[in-house]
Amino acid sequence: MASLEELAKENSNLEDDLISYLQDLTRSWGLLADLSFSDLLLYLPTxxxxxxxxxxxxxxxxxxxxxxxxxxxxxxxxxAQSRPLLSEAFANAQISKG
Structure with missing residues (x-):
């Protein structure tokens, strides 16, 4: 399986410092996922x-x-058709509920 860094470089034009920030962010997600009893997913527009x-x-x-x-x-x-709320959230730069 490819790493977050490899996936980000292959699928986006994000700079290294932003990719590093996303890596730091996801390192602390375990506790947040446990406290919220939820899966946490990080999507990136291609x-x-x-x-x-x-x-x-x-x-x-x-x-x-x-x-x-x-x-x-x-x-x-x-x-976008398979993830309409995700597409809407990115398009409007707002949280989408559904």
Whole structure:
């Protein structure tokens, strides 16, 4: 499986300092996932189609509850149609509820 850094460099034009920031961010996610009893997923718009395509950079599962995702989806690309709330959130730069 590719690392967050490898996926970000392959699928985006993010600079190294931003990629490093995302790595630091995801290192502390375990506790947050446990406290919220939730899966945490980090998506990044792809450089080919930043509005219509996203790559899953990181996924942290809670140890305090059941995960919603049985398969490891890190590295997979998703089209906007399959993740409409994600697409809406990126397009509007706002939290989308659904």
């Amino acid at each position: 450089k080919e189609s930043p509005v219509d395509s996203f790559v899953l950079l990181a996924h942290v599962r809670p140890t305090t509850s059941t995960t919603l995702y049985r398969a490891d989806l890190v590295g997979q690309k998703f089209e």
